[in-house]
Amino acid sequence: MTILITGARGKVAQAITDRLHSAGLTVRAASAHPAELTVPDGVEVAELALDRPETFDSALRDVRQVFLYPEPAGIHELVKAAETAGVEHVVLLSSSSVLGPDAENDPLAGHSLQVERALADSDLTCTFLRPDAFASNSLGWAYFIGRSMPVPLAYPDAHIAPIHPEDIADIAVEALTGTSLTGRSVTLTGPDSLTFREQLAVLEDALGRRIPVEHITRAEAEQQMGRHMxxxxxxxxxxxxxxxxxxxxxxxxxxxxxxxxxxRTFRQWAHENSAAFPQH
Structure with missing residues (x-):
């Protein structure tokens, strides 16, 4: 039995691939750009481009389990190909945003919700993993922290419960190899509620230097963030x-x-990833 890992360049997918391979399981890592993949020796790579259905059959050959990233392009064709190939179980890395109000029209939730619905309408057994904010989202502050600039935040006291990406990988591996999560939809968080200000205080401790916060207006945040999304x-x-x-x-x-x-706690993530916040 082969386990197919899609989006295999992603950090969570890489961690899952490593764990499954170390356990002696047959793993195939798939990407639209397979030549760019770095995988352990013995892991097969395959091309899987959702806008190119002709890549589906080869990627799905002998596959019984799939770890899937939530990309709606080509999802209905992929589902049909998976059913034809004899896939038994799909573990989707969805998002907790699908549980929010008006999720169908929410740009944060829309991609994941479309994929969830396509899978739910299929004959495949599915497990939906719905993580909340990733601890690694704080890497978005690296530019400011590395230059000893204040981190600009419109809502510095907003509370989230950031989850360590390695915890997501552990849960995904259980979903792919065990039975306790089969067919379930689970919302995932970290163990602690922290404001953005509190997260920055944890990073201060991990980095050994002060990280000031600049409280900006929503309009200023829209302008700054709009440069990148x-x-x-x-x-x-x-x-x-x-x-x-x-x-x-x-x-x-x-x-x-x-x-x-x-x-794993946000503090653990911060200490493990302190090198990602170098001073310039």
Whole structure:
């Protein structure tokens, strides 16, 4: 039995590939650009481009389990190809944003929701993993921290429960190799609710240097963020953070509740990734 890992250049997908391969399982890593993949010796690579259905059959050959990134382009054709190939189970890396109000029209939720619906309408057994904010999202502050500049935030006291990407990988591996998560939809968070200001304080401790915060207006945030992402995405993120400004984030499932082992903390992530915030 082969396990197909799509989006294999992603950090979570790489961690899953490494774990499955180390366990002696047959893994195929797929990407639209397979020549750019770095995989352990013995892991097969395959081309899988969702806008090129002719790549599906080869990538899905002898596959029974799929780890899938949420890309709606070509998803209906991919589902049909998976059913024809005899795939038994798909583990989707979705998003907790699909549970929000008007998720269908929310640019943060739309991609994941379309893929969830395509899978739910299929004959495939599916597990939906819905992580909340990743701890690694704080890498977006690296430019400011590395230059000893204040981190500009419109909602510095917004609460989130960031999840360590390695915890997502552990849960995904359980979903692919065990039965406890088969057919379930699980919302995933880290073990602690932290404001952005509190996360920066944790990074201060990990880096051994002060990280000032600049409280900016929403309009200023829209202007700054709009340089790097579409306006609807910016508005959706700011709405989310504004709503999170009024109390602790809810703690959902973690590796503690699902796997019986402690969840990795944001502090652990910060110390593990301190080199990603170099001073310039």
């Amino acid at each position: 579409p306006a609807p995405m910016v508005a959706s993120l700011l709405d989310l953070w504004e709503a999170a400004n009024h109390g602790p984030a809810a703690i959902a499932d973690t590796t503690q509740t699902l796997l019986g082992r402690p969840a």
